Amino acid sequence: MTMGRDGFRLVRVLKVVATLLASVAIVYAIWQRLAPRLEGLPLRATTAKPLDVAFQRLTPREIAVLPVAMRFDHPLGSEHGALTYDAQPFRVTRHLGDDLNGIGGQNSDLGDPVYAAGAGRVVLAQDVGGGWGKMVILAHRLPVENGQVVSKVVQTVYAHLDEITVRLGEVVQRGAEIGSVGTADGKYLAHLHFEVREGLYPGPGVGYADVPMNRVSPTRFLYENRGAPDDLLNAAPRRAAAEVEVTRQPARLKDQKAPRPEPGSPQ
Ligand SMILES: [Zn+2]
Numbered sequence: 001m002t003m004g005r006d007g008f009r010l011v012r013v014l015k016v017v018a019t020l021l022a023s024v025a026i027v028y029a030i031w032q033r034l035a036p037r038l039e040g041l042p043l044r045a046t047t048a049k050p051l052d053v054a055f056q057r058l059t060p061r062e063i064a065v066l067p068v069a070m071r072f073d074h075p076l077g078s079e080h081g082a083l084t085y086d087a088q089p090f091r092v093t094r095h096l097g098d099d100l101n102g103i104g105g106q107n108s109d110l111g112d113p114v115y116a117a118g119a120g121r122v123v124l125a126q127d128v129g130g131g132w133g134k135m136v137i138l139a140h141r142l143p144v145e146n147g148q149v150v151s152k153v154v155q156t157v158y159a160h161l162d163e164i165t166v167r168l169g170e171v172v173q174r175g176a177e178i179g180s181v182g183t184a185d186g187k188y189l190a191h192l193h194f195e196v197r198e199g200l201y202p203g204p205g206v207g208y209a210d211v212p213m214n215r216v217s218p219t220r221f222l223y224e225n226r227g228a229p230d231d232l233l234n235a236a237p238r239r240a241a242a243e244v245e246v247t248r249q250p251a252r253l254k255d256q257k258a259p260r261p262e263p264g265s266p267q
Pocket of ligand 1: 097098192193
């Protein structure tokens with residue numbers, strides 16, 4: 001009987017040991033399966049990876065402090081666009097902008113100053129590579145009739161720049177120099193790819209598409225938003241707006257597809 005009791009005890013101990021061993025084996029198996037997936041994750045859940053640039057959106061706070069652009073001017077040559085021509089207009093060969101050139105053609109406009117078309121805030125200023133090269137995007141708030149200001153936001157896009165002379169987050173006034181005409185690192189003859197976009201997503205996007213997407217004709221936009229009396233100045237930045245620090249992170253471009261240039265034509 002004593003042996004029997006000891007035998008039961010041994011069986012119970014063995015059961016416990018077996019259960020423990022099985023538990024360890026299961027945990028180990030799960031760990032083996034999950035470890036490779038966990039490796040790529042940040043140590044703490046709060047250190048989220050930055051959103052893909054395609055999903056970056058102007059925040060309500062950024063929109064609230066965007067400068068109101070009372071009028072727009074041409075970004076190259078004179079404020080009325082003298083000394084320039086449009087080498088590839090909007091929607092020609094699926095183009096989403098205007099390709100502005102100095103009247104000398106070829107590379108004669110290389111290094112010429114590029115101006116902010118209207119008062120705005122720099123929401124992208126970096127070399128985005130691909131067919132774009134160095135790019136600046138300004139976001140502007142538009143005034144509407146009767147002095148009422150709404151949150152309609154447009155963006156002006158300046159691509160293939162030789163140099164960028166503004167910083168991300170900076171507020172610029174209409175006519176301020178924001179960079180110079182370039183070749184997108186030798187990909188094209190020097191010209192300025194200029195776009196006007198509606199909406200709140202300041203990613204590089206694409207320069208060609210079958211449909212206009214959120215782009216509007218830059219020529220038409222400038223025509224409709226210029227011609228204000230020369231003494232109509234931009235509203236002074238509101239003090240509250242000037243005090244709000246808006247810090248926008250540079251766009252993350254690692255996984256971004258390069259814009260697809262039309263074969264044989266400048267972007
Ligand atoms: Zn272009």
